[in-house]
Amino acid sequence: MTKYDLHQKRVIVSGASSGIGRELARRLCEEYSCRVVGIGRNEERLSAFRNSLKNKELFAYKLFDVSVRENWENFAAELEKEGFIPDMVINNAGFLLPFARAEFHSAADAEDILSTNSLSCVYSFSALLPLLRRSPAPAFVNVSSASALAPVVGTALYSASKSAVKGFTECLALDYRGEIYVAGVYPGFTKTDIFSHQKRKTENTLVEKLCLPTDKAVKRILKKLKRGKTRIVTGADAKAMSFFYRLFPNLTGKAIRAVLKKSGLEIFKDVF
Numbered sequence: 181m182t183k184y185d186l187h188q189k190r191v192i193v194s195g196a197s198s199g200i201g202r203e204l205a206r207r208l209c210e211e212y213s214c215r216v217v218g219i220g221r222n223e224e225r226l227s228a229f230r231n232s233l234k235n236k237e238l239f240a241y242k243l244f245d246v247s248v249r250e251n252w253e254n255f256a257a258e259l260e261k262e263g264f265i266p267d268m269v270i271n272n273a274g275f276l277l278p279f280a281r282a283e284f285h286s287a288a289d290a291e292d293i294l295s296t297n298s299l300s301c302v303y304s305f306s307a308l309l310p311l312l313r314r315s316p317a318p319a320f321v322n323v324s325s326a327s328a329l330a331p332v333v334g335t336a337l338y339s340a341s342k343s344a345v346k347g348f349t350e351c352l353a354l355d356y357r358g359e360i361y362v363a364g365v366y367p368g369f370t371k372t373d374i375f376s377h378q379k380r381k382t383e384n385t386l387v388e389k390l391c392l393p394t395d396k397a398v399k400r401i402l403k404k405l406k407r408g409k410t411r412i413v414t415g416a417d418a419k420a421m422s423f424f425y426r427l428f429p430n431l432t433g434k435a436i437r438a439v440l441k442k443s444g445l446e447i448f449k450d451v452f
């Protein structure tokens with residue numbers, strides 16, 4: 181097994197019941213013959229996904245809420261008991277609050293999104309590190325967001341949660357350089373269920389049209405993981421945000437704001 185080769189690895193994917201996580205799990209099982217343990221809370225969707233796989237024996241799932249530290253500790257103990265030593269952990273589970281000015285979100289919303297999107301990665305790392313270290317080629321991957329590469333109006337709490345993931349990931353990469361392959365993934369708008377929790381309609385909107393199909397995003401993520409990339413940005417929107425923010429940090433957020441305002445889209449009605 182070479183360092184970045186994905187074939188026949190043992191992989192943990194959180195958020196495997198839907199969207200990016202489900203497609204990652206599918207490709208890892210079907211194209212790379214990986215043994216995947218998926219994490220999610222929706223048993224119906226995880227079971228249906230397992231049954232849809234060509235080689236379903238390669239996929240198992242565990243049901244738990246990633247925002248709770250004890251759940252990760254119990255999960256690690258179960259893996260140890262079952263003799264499942266992961267080679268790669270992909271922390272992908274996460275959610276987006278409805279687009280709105282910060283005043284529309286409560287302290288409970290903040291606690292929920294920070295524990296689900298950010299602290300889950302910390303809990304996952306602490307709980308799984310002892311197992312991961314036993315792999316000959318350990319890898320730890322966190323899915324952040326393009327909103328951590330440049331500020332996006334109306335996403336204060338989400339951006340804060342994903343910026344925390346970015347900082348955590350980049351520091352881990354330095355702390356464990358030469359020991360663990362650590363990568364951060366920064367997707368732009370991707371066509372998944374993530375927008376289904378918006379209070380306002382998203383169907384047939386510009387956002388839907390701008391979204392990269394999930395299979396394309398995941399194909400790119402896996403391609404970059406195979407090359408050992410540490411910063412994986414997917415989608416033209418995310419790449420543009422990253423590029424312009426580096427050159428014009430003050431102007432980029434304002435430009436994104438102007439574009440979203442001009443779009444007149446229903447989902448941004450609580451922002452402008």
Ligand SMILES: NC(=O)c1ccc[n+]([C@@H]2O[C@H](COP(=O)([O-])OP(=O)(O)OC[C@H]3O[C@@H](n4cnc5c(N)ncnc54)[C@H](OP(=O)(O)O)[C@@H]3O)[C@@H](O)[C@H]2O)c1
Pocket residue numbers: 194195196197198199200201219220221222223225244245246247272273274275276296323324325326366367368369370371372373374375
């Ligand atoms: N789609 C985009 O445009 C986009 C852009 C940038 C970044 N991202 C990031 O990509 C990741 C995947 O999102 P997606 O677009 O694929 O969204 P999605 O289709 O809504 O999938 C989210 C997944 O996360 C799981 N999840 C959410 N909260 C959880 C919790 N507390 N405990 C366990 N599992 C939980 C869900 O599983 P259950 O419902 O079964 O619990 C589901 O499988 C997220 O971190 C998201 O922030 C997405």
